[in-house]
Amino acid sequence: xxxxxxxxxxxxxxxxxxxxxxxxxxxxxxxxxxxxxxxxxxxxxxxxxxxxxxxxxxxxxxxxxxxxxxxxxxxxxxxxxxxxxxxxxxxxxxxxxxxxxxxxxxxxxxxxxxxxxxxxxxxxxxxxxxxxxxxxxxxxxxxxxxxxxxxxxxxxxxxxxxxxxxxxxxxxxxxxxxxxxxxxxxxxxxxxxxxxxxxxxxxxxxxxxxxxxxxxxxxxxxxxxxxxxxxxxxxxxxxxxxxxxxxxxxxxxxxxxxxxxxxxxxxxxxxxxxxxxxxxxxxxxxxxxxxxxxxxxxxxxxxxxxxxxxxxxxxxxxx
Amino acid sequence: xxxxxxxxxxxxxxxxxxxxxxxxxxxxxxxxxxxxxxxxxxxxxxxxxxxxxxxxxxxxxxxxxxxxxxxxxxxxxxxxxxxxxxxxxxxxxxxxxxxxxxxxxxxxxxxxxxxxxxxxxxxxxxxxxxxxxxxxxxxxxxxxxxxxxxxxxxxxxxxxxxxxxxxxxxxxxxxxxxxxxxxxxxxxxxxxxxxxxxxxxxxxxxxxxxxxxxxxxxxxxxxxxxxxxxxxxxxxxxxxxxxxxxxxxxxxxxxxxxxxxxxxxxx
Numbered sequence: 001x002x003x004x005x006x007x008x009x010x011x012x013x014x015x016x017x018x019x020x021x022x023x024x025x026x027x028x029x030x031x032x033x034x035x036x037x038x039x040x041x042x043x044x045x046x047x048x049x050x051x052x053x054x055x056x057x058x059x060x061x062x063x064x065x066x067x068x069x070x071x072x073x074x075x076x077x078x079x080x081x082x083x084x085x086x087x088x089x090x091x092x093x094x095x096x097x098x099x100x101x102x103x104x105x106x107x108x109x110x111x112x113x114x115x116x117x118x119x120x121x122x123x124x125x126x127x128x129x130x131x132x133x134x135x136x137x138x139x140x141x142x143x144x145x146x147x148x149x150x151x152x153x154x155x156x157x158x159x160x161x162x163x164x165x166x167x168x169x170x171x172x173x174x175x176x177x178x179x180x181x182x183x184x185x186x187x188x189x190x191x192x193x194x195x196x197x198x199x200x201x202x203x204x205x206x207x208x209x210x211x212x213x214x215x216x217x218x219x220x221x222x223x224x225x226x227x228x229x230x231x232x233x234x235x236x237x238x239x240x241x242x243x244x245x246x247x248x249x250x251x252x253x254x255x256x257x258x259x260x261x262x263x264x265x266x267x268x269x270x271x272x273x274x275x276x277x278x279x280x281x282x283x284x285x286x287x288x289x290x291x292x293x294x295x296x297x298x299x300x301x302x303x304x305x306x307x308x309x310x311x312x313x314x315x316x317x318x319x
Numbered sequence: 320x321x322x323x324x325x326x327x328x329x330x331x332x333x334x335x336x337x338x339x340x341x342x343x344x345x346x347x348x349x350x351x352x353x354x355x356x357x358x359x360x361x362x363x364x365x366x367x368x369x370x371x372x373x374x375x376x377x378x379x380x381x382x383x384x385x386x387x388x389x390x391x392x393x394x395x396x397x398x399x400x401x402x403x404x405x406x407x408x409x410x411x412x413x414x415x416x417x418x419x420x421x422x423x424x425x426x427x428x429x430x431x432x433x434x435x436x437x438x439x440x441x442x443x444x445x446x447x448x449x450x451x452x453x454x455x456x457x458x459x460x461x462x463x464x465x466x467x468x469x470x471x472x473x474x475x476x477x478x479x480x481x482x483x484x485x486x487x488x489x490x491x492x493x494x495x496x497x498x499x500x501x502x503x504x505x506x507x508x509x510x511x512x513x514x515x516x517x518x519x520x521x522x523x524x525x526x527x528x529x530x531x532x533x534x535x536x537x538x539x540x541x542x543x544x545x546x547x548x549x550x551x552x553x554x555x556x557x558x559x560x561x562x563x564x565x566x567x568x569x570x571x572x573x574x575x576x577x578x579x580x581x582x583x584x585x586x
């Protein structure tokens with residue numbers, strides 16, 4: 001029997017958005033699979049928010065097409081928004097309302113029960129007392145937490161989050177990643193933008209890079225990390241271990257009782273080769289997505305720094 | 320139309336609405352009192368030529384008849400300010416203000432179409448304007464009753480006066496909302512709408528004060544608000560028609576333009 005892959009939750013084909021002469025998005029084609037946590041990365045002004053706003057019907061494509069949950073972003077944006085949770089970048093809230101009133105109001109407008117609110121408030125430490133305070137008295141981080149809660153409180157099929165960790169302290173970022181992981185485990189699809197590579201490696205299944213409105217790369221995070229060369233450091237007593245013919249080990253430098261090198265691919269052959277009672281210390285630095293990308297671009301002759309510099313900053317703000 | 324949004328829009332306006340409604344009742348009640356107290360004295364001054372008659376016929380009003388005095392009251396700058404708070408201030412801020420604050424995208428992230436948002440806001444604000452207008456008319460009726468002047472006006476015509484006034488201020492509100500959906504900031508929308516109202520007012524006042532410039536009045540929407548004529552049983556359907564057209568044009572524009580606009584990220 002022939003198996004067919006499920007329809008993408010987000011699909012764009014040659015999506016283009018121009019503001020006059022400014023090319024905010026050019027020929028963007030990508031697909032986000034159901035149940036996937038998808039990271040959308042790029043420098044400020046690269047076109048991340050433009051894509052998100054086009055997907056939600058705030059902007060109209062100049063050319064190309066896009067669907068969200070199988071619905072056309074131009075003709076069926078209201079239906080899309082009914083099944084989506086959206087966190088705008090740098091969210092603004094109603095200052096004269098309390099945090100709780102904002103959540104009630106937005107849940108009412110959504111027309112769905114805020115079934116996840118309690119859990120989200122607990123995890124993001126938004127207590128009842130905090131929710132009773134006016135939004136005008138909130139810090140930026142608290143506003144962002146309200147933004148995250150309002151986007152997810154009705155348990156949407158798809159969450160579209162624009163720079164979701166902006167303003168969150170490290171503890172709350174950790175809590176937020178936990179929420180994303182749980183959403184992923186529950187089969188919810190999450191599409192989120194960021195300009196910080198390291199932010200997405202923990203939670204994303206796949207990641208796309210956009211620069212100057214063009215898709216530069218689209219990768220499976222696991223594969224990308226597996227390609228990454230890790231920096232390894234060994235220290236031993238007595239006789240040096242045999243470091244020849246270890247697959248993936250390169251750039252070896254031995255200084256006395258210490259060896260520094262780089263390791264690519266699986267670590268098992270390396271660990272087996274160095275296993276010895278003389279081994280005193282071993283450090284294998286974790287593969288970082290940021291470095292993996294830099295290496296990827298270095299190998300593949302990817303975009304140069306000047307390309308990033310060409311990103312139309314105005315593209316995200318020009319009406 | 321979205322009921323929750325409608326209620327919230329009213330909720331935003333409730334404090335100033337309460338203050339203005341109370342003030343409007345008091346303000347409206349003053350005109351029958353002024354008429355009762357000063358009409359004869361002013362008529363004598365006018366007849367003696369001490370003060371030009373035109374000054375007593377400010378706008379389409381007159382201090383020499385009760386319906387004229389009430390018309391004058393409804394076109395007085397203070398009445399304009401009371402109604403303008405909502406017909407100009409609230410309408411121009413309704414969409415452009417949300418854009419400026421950045422809250423529009425939070426609102427439109429819900430399953431609400433832009434047309435639904437526009438219609439809901441328009442209905443909410445038209446109701447508020449109607450309430451203020453009704454408060455002024457109620458004040459006038461109360462004032463006339465306290466002065467024993469109810470026999471000089473046909474109270475049965477008040478709903479028609481209300482409808483005429485609602486069309487006038489509805490036209491300004493529709494213009495305000497049309498500018499509101501067109502700009503990302505309140506300033507330009509407010510400025511343009513203020514200019515529109517003031518231009519209409521200027522044409523009306525100029526025509527009423529200067530005989531040579533009387534022709535300017537017919538180009539003013541204020542000139543088609545004729546409570547004096549209506550209260551004396553001389554309502555002109557053309558006035559209603561012209562005001563209705565002035566309502567419909569900006570409404571149609573907004574319903575077409577707003578959904579087609581690109582709403583880029585707030586800067």
